[in-house]
Amino acid sequence: MRDFTFFNPTRIEFGKGKENQIGQYVKESGAESALILYGSERIRESGLLGRIEASLNEQGVTFEALGGVVSNPKLSHVQKAIGLMKAKKLKAVVAVGGGSVLDSAKAIAAGTNYDGDVWDFFSGKAVVRDAVPVFAVMTLAATGSEMNAYGVVTHDETLEKFAIMSSMLNPRVSVINPELMATVTKDYLAYSAVDIFAHCLDLYFSASYLPEYNAALIETILRTVMRTTAALLKNPGDYDARGEFAWASTMALNGLTFVGVEGNSYDTHMVEHAMSALYNVPHGAGLAVVLPAWMTWYKNRRPERFERFAIQMFGVKGADAGIEKFRSWITSIGAPLTLAAAGIPESGIDALADNAMGLARMWGMDGAYTRDSIVEILKLAVV
Amino acid sequence: MRDFTFFNPTRIEFGKGKENQIGQYVKESGAESALILYGSERIRESGLLGRIEASLNEQGVTFEALGGVVSNPKLSHVQKAIGLMKAKKLKAVVAVGGGSVLDSAKAIAAGTNYDGDVWDFFSGKAVVRDAVPVFAVMTLAATGSEMNAYGVVTHDETLEKFAIMSSMLNPRVSVINPELMATVTKDYLAYSAVDIFAHCLDLYFSASYLPEYNAALIETILRTVMRTTAALLKNPGDYDARGEFAWASTMALNGLTFVGVEGNSYDTHMVEHAMSALYNVPHGAGLAVVLPAWMTWYKNRRPERFERFAIQMFGVKGADAGIEKFRSWITSIGAPLTLAAAGIPESGIDALADNAMGLARMWGMDGAYTRDSIVEILKLAVV
Numbered sequence: 001m002r003d004f005t006f007f008n009p010t011r012i013e014f015g016k017g018k019e020n021q022i023g024q025y026v027k028e029s030g031a032e033s034a035l036i037l038y039g040s041e042r043i044r045e046s047g048l049l050g051r052i053e054a055s056l057n058e059q060g061v062t063f064e065a066l067g068g069v070v071s072n073p074k075l076s077h078v079q080k081a082i083g084l085m086k087a088k089k090l091k092a093v094v095a096v097g098g099g100s101v102l103d104s105a106k107a108i109a110a111g112t113n114y115d116g117d118v119w120d121f122f123s124g125k126a127v128v129r130d131a132v133p134v135f136a137v138m139t140l141a142a143t144g145s146e147m148n149a150y151g152v153v154t155h156d157e158t159l160e161k162f163a164i165m166s167s168m169l170n171p172r173v174s175v176i177n178p179e180l181m182a183t184v185t186k187d188y189l190a191y192s193a194v195d196i197f198a199h200c201l202d203l204y205f206s207a208s209y210l211p212e213y214n215a216a217l218i219e220t221i222l223r224t225v226m227r228t229t230a231a232l233l234k235n236p237g238d239y240d241a242r243g244e245f246a247w248a249s250t251m252a253l254n255g256l257t258f259v260g261v262e263g264n265s266y267d268t269h270m271v272e273h274a275m276s277a278l279y280n281v282p283h284g285a286g287l288a289v290v291l292p293a294w295m296t297w298y299k300n301r302r303p304e305r306f307e308r309f310a311i312q313m314f315g316v317k318g319a320d321a322g323i324e325k326f327r328s329w330i331t332s333i334g335a336p337l338t339l340a341a342a343g344i345p346e347s348g349i350d351a352l353a354d355n356a357m358g359l360a361r362m363w364g365m366d367g368a369y370t371r372d373s374i375v376e377i378l379k380l381a382v383v
Numbered sequence: 384m385r386d387f388t389f390f391n392p393t394r395i396e397f398g399k400g401k402e403n404q405i406g407q408y409v410k411e412s413g414a415e416s417a418l419i420l421y422g423s424e425r426i427r428e429s430g431l432l433g434r435i436e437a438s439l440n441e442q443g444v445t446f447e448a449l450g451g452v453v454s455n456p457k458l459s460h461v462q463k464a465i466g467l468m469k470a471k472k473l474k475a476v477v478a479v480g481g482g483s484v485l486d487s488a489k490a491i492a493a494g495t496n497y498d499g500d501v502w503d504f505f506s507g508k509a510v511v512r513d514a515v516p517v518f519a520v521m522t523l524a525a526t527g528s529e530m531n532a533y534g535v536v537t538h539d540e541t542l543e544k545f546a547i548m549s550s551m552l553n554p555r556v557s558v559i560n561p562e563l564m565a566t567v568t569k570d571y572l573a574y575s576a577v578d579i580f581a582h583c584l585d586l587y588f589s590a591s592y593l594p595e596y597n598a599a600l601i602e603t604i605l606r607t608v609m610r611t612t613a614a615l616l617k618n619p620g621d622y623d624a625r626g627e628f629a630w631a632s633t634m635a636l637n638g639l640t641f642v643g644v645e646g647n648s649y650d651t652h653m654v655e656h657a658m659s660a661l662y663n664v665p666h667g668a669g670l671a672v673v674l675p676a677w678m679t680w681y682k683n684r685r686p687e688r689f690e691r692f693a694i695q696m697f698g699v700k701g702a703d704a705g706i707e708k709f710r711s712w713i714t715s716i717g718a719p720l721t722l723a724a725a726g727i728p729e730s731g732i733d734a735l736a737d738n739a740m741g742l743a744r745m746w747g748m749d750g751a752y753t754r755d756s757i758v759e760i761l762k763l764a765v766v
Contacts (some may be wrong), residue, residue: 001397001398001623003399012387018386211623211626211630212627213603213627213630215606216607240594243384244384244596247384247596257683260397260626339490
């Protein structure tokens with residue numbers, strides 16, 4: 001095992017009705033005012049926002065509420081929220097929604113006590129040294145953002161979809177109440193399942209050294225995702241399946257699968273970020289297209305890992321058979337497999353490759369990937 | 384899944400030479416003085432203690448060093464150390480050793496800012512509300528104490544082996560350097576492996592509700608223990624195996640296997656604490672004796688869980704076949720299977736049962752266990 005530091009101070013409050021304690025969680029941090037950040041007005045109509053507001057009121061935490069966060073969240077909205085934080089002197093951010101809302105909240109938390117432009121943290125021009133505390137009430141399980149230090153935001157003009165990272169941005173408390181996720185559509189359930197797979201498989205296949213324990217842990221997480229996705233497609237009200245799905249999503253990106261690993265990278269994320277930045281494809285849908293294409297392109301670089309995947313996940317022998325089974329699974333849950341199915345024309349490949357190379361350079365992957373190799377991968381997703 | 388709170392703020396610093404940074408870790412906490420707590424003088428002879436002292440000196444952290452912690456650590460030694468903390472106004476405890484040293488350190492940390500007797504926390508008379516920070520440099524992997532809130536100490540006179548728990552006692556930073564564990568004897572490696580099994584199997588078998596994910600995670604941890612124990616018995620210098628063994632030990636009792644579970648208890652620990660309290664048996668050796676006996680006694684209460692264990696862990700069908708394979712494994716690694724092999728006479732069973740019932744009452748298990756049932760279990764460990 002390689003040297004590592006593991007530190008994850010996020011407290012998870014999991015279960016029914018835990019969102020009604022959010023006021024107490026914020027109060028415990030010492031913050032007496034907060035921004036409630038959310039996406040669509042559906043959470044107001046469902047009564048969730050009212051319960052959050054009531055809980056904050058009960059604890060004497062004053063607040064402003066700001067909706068409008070969109071999927072693949074935009075820098076301009078983050079900047080607007082930071083303006084509100086500064087103007088109203090708000091001391092915490094409470095994200096109510098999925099990964100996009102929480103990622104935005106992290107960027108807002110980083111930007112509130114910073115004089116420059118928050119994009120400086122994404123572009124590498126500045127490092128996060130101060131942040132207001134972030135709290136989360138999750139309505140969608142996919143990104144793992146509820147228990148990690150990462151946030152991803154897209155620049156409105158350059159369409160760069162970049163990330164920030166700081167343990168100061170780990171949510172202080174994240175509420176995971178599976179009941180709040182029961183109304184997620186089947187499409188988004190499938191996209192979420194693929195997103196969890198991508199968090200695991202980028203690591204599983206790319207790592208030059210992967211301890212056996214990590215490989216087995218990843219397979220355990222992925223089997224949980226497959227089992228609970230199938231259960232939820234049949235019965236969206238299956239509380240235990242919803243709960244295990246959510247927890248698998250948290251476990252896939254809270255750092256535990258990464259300990260002791262060497263040489264891993266975020267290969268499919270690097271390619272997919274271009275797709276959702278340029279075509280506003282849902283992240284998980286983009287990953288469903290990229291993952292099998294990338295696996296086909298990549299398989300000969302780690303043959304033993306692909307053979308293992310085939311046997312452990314699908315009980316079949318050989319890399320190709322494993323990839324084929326994986327493609328069938330993606331189709332079976334209703335996620336797209338081709339660029340066309342995700343609404344991306346073949347003519348868009350060049351621009352996608354240019355955008356992805358920007359991220360490859362940011363993430364130090366421009367040694368492993370050229371523009372041509374990204375074109376090759378995307379061409380494998382044409383049919 | 385049942386409601387849960389997961390919060391584990393311990394930072395793990397894993398890898399070669401990380402103990403040389405301990406001064407920096409203590410300094411970061413704001414403490415400028417510390418007690419270095421250890422067991423035998425071997426760690427002074429090996430040079431480890433000197434490196435810890437040098438690291439503290441380098442950061443200007445003043446310290447006292449106190450050795451003499453024994454296996455199944457004693458209250459009197461904890462009380463003596465608390466006296467030293469108070470007299471010298473020390474502000475942190477650095478445990479250098481295995482679970483016994485760290486458990487003692489947690490009790491010392493809890494007692495330093497408390498006016499009464501530290502045993503009050505164990506007996507349930509008082510709750511930990513203040514503690515100095517604890518740091519750990521592990522030389523043995525077994526108890527999981529390096530990443531949890533628990534500490535176990537034995538009362539010198541009553542021979543009660545009781546536990547304290549508070550998230551304030553989670554080590555701030557725990558150093559896991561597999562190289563420091565390379566000289567662990569084969570006996571203690573085997574005892575440690577069984578201790579990890581017991582942490583997992585008490586939960587696995589006793590829980591009235593165990594999510595499928597948790598069951599699979601536990602099996603992943605236990606397979607790691609079996610694989611790495613075999614590798615280390617062959618080659619004690621196998622760094623990667625030593626590292627995965629240590630990490631499996633941490634993962635087995637850092638809370639992650641317990642999330643969402645209902646109705647679990649520490650059945651074999653309840654019985655074994657009596658054995659190590661009355662006969663000073665190494666904890667893992669006592670567990671090796673109790674585990675199969677308890678499983679035989681308990682198997683019909685959770686038949687489906689025992690059948691699963693047999694198939695998943697050993698590829699055999701039926702509870703009895705699984706238990707038999709498990710017994711063979713215990714023998715194969717050199718751990719004892721009978722009371723006699725652990726140096727306990729059959730005539731001691733009555734006193735063991737009396738002592739265990741004290742813990743059963745403390746842990747609220749006196750509904751599930753009578754004195755007679757503990758006698759029955761121990762009698763299954765006679766041959």
